[in-house]
Amino acid sequence: MPTYAYRCRSCSDTFELRRSMTDAREPAVCPQGHDDTVKLLTTVALTGSSGAGVAAAGATAAEASAGGGCCGGGCCG
Ligand SMILES: [Zn+2]
Numbered sequence: 001m002p003t004y005a006y007r008c009r010s011c012s013d014t015f016e017l018r019r020s021m022t023d024a025r026e027p028a029v030c031p032q033g034h035d036d037t038v039k040l041l042t043t044v045a046l047t048g049s050s051g052a053g054v055a056a057a058g059a060t061a062a063e064a065s066a067g068g069g070c071c072g073g074g075c076c077g
Pocket of ligand 1: 008009010011012013030031032033034
């Protein structure tokens with residue numbers, strides 16, 4: 001399940017949630033309980049990857065994000 005990063009506009013905290021892609025569209029509540037949050041670029045989970053693996057995965061995610069992904073299409077925020 002992918003991990004998504006969010007930022008709270010109430011307390012400026014950033015946090016991550018692991019949720020399904022479907023739920024990624026849903027509003028996230030920050031650890032302090034605020035619901036005025038925005039989704040940041042998807043982060044890649046750092047589980048069991050070498051440095052090279054993380055770099056490759058990060059590049060792939062960036063390309064996907066820029067090439068017609070939700071954020072690339074301007075529908076985020
Ligand atoms: Zn907050």
